Amino acid sequence: MQALKELKIKTDCAKCIHKCCSEPYDWVYMTKKEISRISIISGLPKDKFVVKRRNAHTGYVFNTLNLPCRFLDSKSGNCTIYESRPLVCRLFPFYPEPLTGQVTFLPAQCGSNLYFVSPEDMGWSLSEFEQETYQWLTDLWNEAIVDY
Numbered sequence: 001m002q003a004l005k006e007l008k009i010k011t012d013c014a015k016c017i018h019k020c021c022s023e024p025y026d027w028v029y030m031t032k033k034e035i036s037r038i039s040i041i042s043g044l045p046k047d048k049f050v051v052k053r054r055n056a057h058t059g060y061v062f063n064t065l066n067l068p069c070r071f072l073d074s075k076s077g078n079c080t081i082y083e084s085r086p087l088v089c090r091l092f093p094f095y096p097e098p099l100t101g102q103v104t105f106l107p108a109q110c111g112s113n114l115y116f117v118s119p120e121d122m123g124w125s126l127s128e129f130e131q132e133t134y135q136w137l138t139d140l141w142n143e144a145i146v147d148y
Contacts, residue, residue, distance in 0.1 A: 004103070004105060004126065005125065005126040005127040005130065006126075006127050007105075007116065007126070008116070008117050008118065008119055008121070008123045008124065008125045009093075009114060009115060009116055009117065009123050009125070010114075010115050010117055010121075010122060010123035010124070011092075011093070011110055011113055011114050012113040012114075012115070013113065014077065014078075015113050016077075016110065016111075016113045020092055020093070020106075020109050020110075021068070021069040021071075021072050021089065022067075022069065022072055023067060023068065026067060027053065027064045027065075027067075028064055028065035028067065028086055028088045028089060029062050029063070029064055029086075029098050029140055030063045030064065030065060030086045030088075030140075031063070031139040031140050031143060032063070032139075032143055033139065034084075034086045034087065035050055035063060037084045038071075038081055038085075038086070040084075041081050041083075041084045042071065042080070042081055046063075048070070049065060049066050049069075049070055049071070050063050050064070050065065050066060051063075051064050051065070051066045052064075055099065057099075058099070060141075060144040060145065060147075061144060062098070062140065062144050063143070065086065071085075087132065087133065087136045090129070091126070091129060091133070092106070092109075093105060093106045093107055093109060093110050093114060094106075094126050096136070096137065098137060098140050098141070103126060
C-alpha cells in the first residue's frame, strides 16, 4: 500500500470553476517570510492581505491569508502571485494542519481536475515537499510563540 505522502498527483487548476482560493472559510496559514515575499511581489502592505487569528485552544496567534484571496484574478481565474504563493496553496489539495501536524487530503475540491499519476509521469507528491513543510511548520510555530 502506497503512503499518502508518496501519492503522485497533478491538477488542472486552470479548468477549475470552484477555486479553492475563493472560499472565505479555509485558513491559509503563512510565515513572516511568506508574507514578506508576497508583499514585495504584490506591492501591498501585509495589512491588505493578512489576518491575525488567535487559536481558541492554545491562545497562540497565527498569520493567515484574508480570504477570499485578493490575489485570484477574477477575469482569468489565475493566481497573480503564483510563483510566490504560500506553501499551503502550493500543496493543495493536501492541507497541512499546523495545530496537529497532520496533512489532510482534499480531493473533492478539485473533482475531475485532479489526476493520480504513475511515479514516472509528470506531477508531484507530498514527499517532495517534506523538508520544506517541516521548516514551514517550525517557522510558523516559532513565530506564534514569539507573538503570543
